[in-house]
Amino acid sequence: MATDPDLFSAITPEPQPSEVALALRAQLNHWAHQYYVLDEPTVPDAEYDRVFRELQALEAAHPDLVTPDSPTQRVIGAVMEGLAPVRHTVPMLSIHTETDTEATGAQAFDARVRRELGLADADPAIEYVAEPKFDGLAMSLRYENGRLVQAATRGDGEVGEDVTHNIRTIRQIPLTLPSGVPPLLEVRGEVYMRRADFDALNERQREQGGKTFVNPRNAAAGAVRQLDSNITAQRPLSFFAYGLGAITPPAEGGPVFRTHYEMLQTLKSWGFPVATQVQIAVDATELVAFHQQVGASRDALPYDIDGVVYKVNSLQLQRDLGFKTREPRWAVAHKYPAQEMATKIEGIDVQVGRTGKITPVARLAPVFVGGVTVTNATLHNLFEIRKKGVRVGDTVIVRRAGDVIPEVVGVMPGNRTGYVPNFQMPTACPVCGSAVVREKGEANHRCTGGLFCAAQRKEAILHFAARRAMDIEGLGDKLVDQLVDANVIRTLPDLYRLGLTSLIALERMAEKSAQNVLAALEKSKQTTLPRFLFGLGLRHVGEATAKDLAKHFGTLDAIMDASVEQLLEVNDVGPVVAQSLHTFFAQPHNREVVEQLRACGVTWPEGPVAERAPQILAGKTVVLTGTLPTLSREAAKDMLEAAGAKVAGSVSKKTSYVVAGAEAGSKLAKAEELGVPVLDEAGMLALLSGAGAGAGA
Ligand code: JCF
Numbered sequence: 037m038a039t040d041p042d043l044f045s046a047i048t049p050e051p052q053p054s055e056v057a058l059a060l061r062a063q064l065n066h067w068a069h070q071y072y073v074l075d076e077p078t079v080p081d082a083e084y085d086r087v088f089r090e091l092q093a094l095e096a097a098h099p100d101l102v103t104p105d106s107p108t109q110r111v112i113g114a115v116m117e118g119l120a121p122v123r124h125t126v127p128m129l130s131i132h133t134e135t136d137t138e139a140t141g142a143q144a145f146d147a148r149v150r151r152e153l154g155l156a157d158a159d160p161a162i163e164y165v166a167e168p169k170f171d172g173l174a175m176s177l178r179y180e181n182g183r184l185v186q187a188a189t190r191g192d193g194e195v196g197e198d199v200t201h202n203i204r205t206i207r208q209i210p211l212t213l214p215s216g217v218p219p220l221l222e223v224r225g226e227v228y229m230r231r232a233d234f235d236a237l238n239e240r241q242r243e244q245g246g247k248t249f250v251n252p253r254n255a256a257a258g259a260v261r262q263l264d265s266n267i268t269a270q271r272p273l274s275f276f277a278y279g280l281g282a283i284t285p286p287a288e289g290g291p292v293f294r295t296h297y298e299m300l301q302t303l304k305s306w307g308f309p310v311a312t313q314v315q316i317a318v319d320a321t322e323l324v325a326f327h328q329q330v331g332a333s334r335d336a337l338p339y340d341i342d343g344v345v346y347k348v349n350s351l352q353l354q355r356d357l358g359f360k361t362r363e364p365r366w367a368v369a370h371k372y373p374a375q376e377m378a379t380k381i382e383g384i385d386v387q388v389g390r391t392g393k394i395t396p397v398a399r400l401a402p403v404f405v406g407g408v409t410v411t412n413a414t415l416h417n418l419f420e421i422r423k424k425g426v427r428v429g430d431t432v433i434v435r436r437a438g439d440v441i442p443e444v445v446g447v448m449p450g451n452r453t454g455y456v457p458n459f460q461m462p463t464a465c466p467v468c469g470s471a472v473v474r475e476k477g478e479a480n481h482r483c484t485g486g487l488f489c490a491a492q493r494k495e496a497i498l499h500f501a502a503r504r505a506m507d508i509e510g511l512g513d514k515l516v517d518q519l520v521d522a523n524v525i526r527t528l529p530d531l532y533r534l535g536l537t538s539l540i541a542l543e544r545m546a547e548k549s550a551q552n553v554l555a556a557l558e559k560s561k562q563t564t565l566p567r568f569l570f571g572l573g574l575r576h577v578g579e580a581t582a583k584d585l586a587k588h589f590g591t592l593d594a595i596m597d598a599s600v601e602q603l604l605e606v607n608d609v610g611p612v613v614a615q616s617l618h619t620f621f622a623q624p625h626n627r628e629v630v631e632q633l634r635a636c637g638v639t640w641p642e643g644p645v646a647e648r649a650p651q652i653l654a655g656k657t658v659v660l661t662g663t664l665p666t667l668s669r670e671a672a673k674d675m676l677e678a679a680g681a682k683v684a685g686s687v688s689k690k691t692s693y694v695v696a697g698a699e700a701g702s703k704l705a706k707a708e709e710l711g712v713p714v715l716d717e718a719g720m721l722a723l724l725s726g727a728g729a730g731a732g733a
Pocket residue numbers: 129130131167168169170171172226278279345364367
């Protein structure tokens with residue numbers, strides 16, 4: 037039995053099965069309380085599952101040990117004080133997990149379905165629907181006469197919690213449905229948080245010294261179960277619909293939908309977000325192919341999935357198959373490798389980034405997580421280390437999801453033996469020896485060496501050369517290391533002064549590769565203003581801001597000479613960015629770098645400000661919804677913004693116009709409710725050219 041020895045340190049010498057069961061239950065209940073009630077999990081799900089299975093195995097071997105209150109005997113979902121209980125009219129099912137992640141898992145499911153339906157080998161293949169399994173929390177949305185009246189969590193499947201006030205803040209969830217929907221309709225799906233939203237939320241929390249969340253699912257769960265919906269509204273949530281609960285049949289009776297797939301398409305047409313990766317599959321082979329295909333795209337998805345779900349497509353066959361306790365016989369989940377695992381911290385190093393930020397990095401005992409072996413994980417900053425209580429030697433939870441940098445999200449409690457000193461930040465930069473400081477109100481420590489610090493120089497050059505900046509092919513970290521270490525390059529313009537001789541003098545640099553590097557440098561000189569601006573690597577100036585600045589000012593000189601007030605006029609530029617830009621270009625040495633780069637031949641087309649489209653829609657807010665007949669959403673947004681409009685995501689009293697295309701949903705309804713003028717694409721184009729002066733410009 038693979039039991040954590042620490043768990044039983046008090047039980048010697050040979051623990052009785054009853055004692056083991058007791059300890060396992062105590063451990064599981066403790067973890068479950070932290071997870072469900074406190075919203076603060078301390079162990080990875082995989083660890084919980086392992087101990088849960090161990091208890092299950094023990095109870096199977098000793099049935100007399102099973103108690104009614106054992107975690108194996110119920111689905112845990114403590115109702116938090118303050119949220120009203122909601123009894124589900126149709127129980128919310130969980131889904132059986134096929135633990136076998138090989139092809140046999142899908143085959144076993146298909147074989148089971150066929151056997152239960154009494155089919156022979158010669159009978160035709162069963163049609164399935166395969167879809168991603170989102171890693172969020174299940175939600176039941178109740179609509180009466182097309183209006184959202186109640187939203188409830190799953191809870192134990194029978195009774196959940198009323199979270200209507202919070203769910204109303206989720207923009208992706210329609211509050212009203214188009215006419216003609218069943219008078220009673222319960223839509224079921226998953227509330228989740230997109231990875232980028234999660235990262236931004238944690239970054240914000242970290243900067244403000246607030247509580248960070250261990251993963252998007254935990255952040256979503258915490259947001260949904262707030263008593264104050266103002267807090268929920270600040271935590272960006274999303275939703276995918278995947279099923280139905282109670283539904284009134286249409287007046288003429290009979291089933292509303294024939295298949296699960298048809299039901300999903302209908303939900304989509306009613307304005308619900310439905311997974312894009314949904315596929316009909318006719319046998320186990322196609323199910324496995326789907327599992328592999330989605331698995332390959334898993335890292336690129338903007339949200340976490342923990343597996344895929346296979347469902348029998350025919351709703352009649354689903355009814356024939358029925359349920360086993362709380363799990364349908366017609367569906368199964370096929371999981372992917374866990375994105376959180378436990379491992380030991382062997383040491384803590386620090387790294388110096390482009391802006392001088394000193395990041396503590398945990399050196400780990402190698403662990404397979406999120407599909408790769410991880411040996412390093414970020415600890416973000418000293419505050420995070422203190423808050424999480426991380427020390428060298430601790431067993432920690434490491435998370436790696438998507439192509440996000442692996443991070444230490446928490447410490448497994450009670451595994452420290454003996455005294456370990458707290459980690460301290462170095463007072464001098466490990467790379468250049470300059471003083472390390474932390475500014476007031478900042479969570480991060482920084483090296484004050486600036487471009488004197490080789491680490492910052494290297495990062496600055498790599499950023500400048502990056503694909504989305506100057507796109508200098510072949511200038512990767514190895515070459516930059518060599519160039520900076522050999523002191524061949526001290527500033528960005530030095531790149532364009534590189535000659536064949538100094539390149540060939542580097543180790544492992546053949547003449548052909550040197551020529552390629554020079555050619556790539558030459559090619560990079562023809563660039564665009566946004567790429568150049570982004571490449572300079574100013575704090576707070578990402579790609580989007582660089583584009584906005586270029587669009588607004590037209591020329592680099594106009595940007596360099598802009599006052600803070602003028603910078604603030606740019607879309608999405610706030611006081612912090614404006615001040616940072618102004619300060620940067622006020623430094624003579626920064627202007628010098630720009631001038632030298634230009635002198636080296638770096639150039640881009642400039643558009644004088646006068647040529648900008650007339651600002652017909654200055655001060656107006658426009659919301660786009662639905663699919664326009666000819667313009668993409670991006671193109672429409674660009675045109676509106678070029679005319680001075682602000683393009684917003686949700687409709688309010690302050691919205692000037694809603695531009696609606698096909699399959700417009702709740703935003704259109706909201707506009708009509710508030711009396712906001714609604715335009716189609718033609719109407720929008722007329723508006724853009726309508727004020728006369730700017731026609732055709
Ligand atoms: O995405 C999910 N987490 C998910 C959960 C998707 C489904 O289609 C489900 C589910 C739980 C139960 N279907 C059932 C029946």
